Amino acid sequence: MSSVFLRRNSSATKSAFLLGAILNAPLEQLAALRKSSRPGDEAKPVGDASNTGESKDRQETPDLAETAEAGETSETGKVLDAEVPAEQLLESLQQELNRIQRSMRLTLQAKLQGLVGRSLGSLEHNRALAAAIQTMLDQHGFRLRCQQCGHAAILRVSPRKGIPSGAFVLDHTIDGKRTFHGGGAIVPPIHLLAKPQRKPRGG
Numbered sequence: 001m002s003s004v005f006l007r008r009n010s011s012a013t014k015s016a017f018l019l020g021a022i023l024n025a026p027l028e029q030l031a032a033l034r035k036s037s038r039p040g041d042e043a044k045p046v047g048d049a050s051n052t053g054e055s056k057d058r059q060e061t062p063d064l065a066e067t068a069e070a071g072e073t074s075e076t077g078k079v080l081d082a083e084v085p086a087e088q089l090l091e092s093l094q095q096e097l098n099r100i101q102r103s104m105r106l107t108l109q110a111k112l113q114g115l116v117g118r119s120l121g122s123l124e125h126n127r128a129l130a131a132a133i134q135t136m137l138d139q140h141g142f143r144l145r146c147q148q149c150g151h152a153a154i155l156r157v158s159p160r161k162g163i164p165s166g167a168f169v170l171d172h173t174i175d176g177k178r179t180f181h182g183g184g185a186i187v188p189p190i191h192l193l194a195k196p197q198r199k200p201r202g203g
Helices: 002-036 054-060 064-082 086-115 124-138
Strands: 143-144 153-162 163-174 175-183 191-194
Touching: 064 124, 086 124, 124 143, 124 153, 124 163, 153 175
Parallel strands: none
Antiparallel strands: 143 153, 143 191, 153 163, 163 175
16 A cells, blocks of 8 residues: 555655646746856756656757847848849839829829819909919829810910909920910810920020
8 A cells, every 4th residue: 555655655755746847947948058158158958857758859950049049140131132223213212103103193083083174253353263273283293184185284364355263274384485274264174194304494
């Protein structure tokens, strides 16, 4: 009876010892890593590894500090390898800007359709309306496309006989001459173009 009790007690003690070794192993490994991370220090075996197979596990498990350092080097290498030539970067940026500008142009054009065919009833109000539209277009680098000639133009409202509220005209320069097209009493059809580059003087 006593021998059975001793065997059970010995088995329980051994199980408790193994459980403690398993629970304490991560703490011991961390302590060893902290020591190994110091210059000139090396990690020393902790505890009795012969019974739990910890020695083999430690040999097969890479040092976390070394792994992290290697990861940083690898990431740095990727950044260096992925360095893009300036010309290619600028070209990609220009393509992205063109895409954004096209999206803005189509959005503004769609929103402004709600004003086409309308008049605010007086010369003063229609001039303010045309100026507001043109200011918005200027801020984003756009012009109206003239329905008559296709050139980029500025929307204005001018006094005109027979139209008390003024005439909506498209102001542009064609072959060096200032030209006005349109002249109706309502906001003309709106189709947007990119604002042309200014020609250098004397060129």
